[in-house]
Amino acid sequence: MRRIGSxxxxxxxxxxxxxxxxxxxxxxxxxxxRRAPKRITLPPVTAPAATASPAxxxxxxxxxxxxxRFVSGxxxxxxxxxxxxxxxxxxxxxxxxxxxxxxxxxxxxxRKRAQADSKSYIVWLWLEPDSVDTQRVGVDDRSRYSRSLxxxxxxxxxxxxxxxxxxxxxxxxxxxxxxxxxxxxxxxGRIPDDFxxxxxxxEAADRILSELDLTIPN
Numbered sequence: 755m756r757r758i759g760s761x762x763x764x765x766x767x768x769x770x771x772x773x774x775x776x777x778x779x780x781x782x783x784x785x786x787x788r789r790a791p792k793r794i795t796l797p798p799v800t801a802p803a804a805t806a807s808p809a810x811x812x813x814x815x816x817x818x819x820x821x822x823r824f825v826s827g828x829x830x831x832x833x834x835x836x837x838x839x840x841x842x843x844x845x846x847x848x849x850x851x852x853x854x855x856x857x858x859x860x861x862x863x864x865r866k867r868a869q870a871d872s873k874s875y876i877v878w879l880w881l882e883p884d885s886v887d888t889q890r891v892g893v894d895d896r897s898r899y900s901r902s903l904x905x906x907x908x909x910x911x912x913x914x915x916x917x918x919x920x921x922x923x924x925x926x927x928x929x930x931x932x933x934x935x936x937x938x939x940x941x942x943g944r945i946p947d948d949f950x951x952x953x954x955x956x957e958a959a960d961r962i963l964s965e966l967d968l969t970i971p972n
Contacts, residue, residue, distance in 0.1 A: 819873070822859050822877065845963065906920070
């Protein structure tokens with residue numbers, strides 16, 4: 755009886771073993787038949803393009819200006835030269851322009867020079883006495899005659915010689931104080947004639963640059 759029971763146990767064990775092997779085989783086959791999930795690749799992260807710094811932007815080139823002058827029979831070369839030098843000195847303080855003197859010439863010559871120069875603005879200036887003051891000034895009164903002089907200027911455009919603008923500047927007699935600081939108040943004493951001419955020349959320079967949409971720092 756024990757032998758029959760042991761044989762039955764062995765058969766049962768073998769049957770269980772076969773079932774386990776079949777189950778393992780089916781599971782392994784199912785696992786091998788599965789497809790591996792696709793791998794998602796993300797696009798590379800790119801940094802935003804760096805914007806150009808304003809400091810790296812190209813700066814405009816300085817505007818070339820040539821200052822010429824005309825000496826007529828009614829005013830001296832000395833007085834005209836004082837005004838021209840004052841205009842040059844004042845404009846040289848602006849980094850927006852390059853300025854140089856062009857010597858003496860008449861209006862036709864200044865216009866021809868502008869036509870021959872495709873880059874530079876030609877400033878042509880001359881002095882003449884104010885008509886009202888001249889009637890009150892004697893021929894021998896040189897000081898009062900000098901104070902009656904008015905600065906006239908014309909700006910010729912480069913390449914064409916066309917007139918861009920023109921104007922005149924009067925001397926501010928009695929409104930300035932002759933000190934190294936320039937205009938600081940009303941004068942109570944005698945102001946040198948040269949000082950008044952230089953101040954009027956500086957004012958003319960400011961007006962000329964303003965006509966060209968340029969300024970000079972204070």
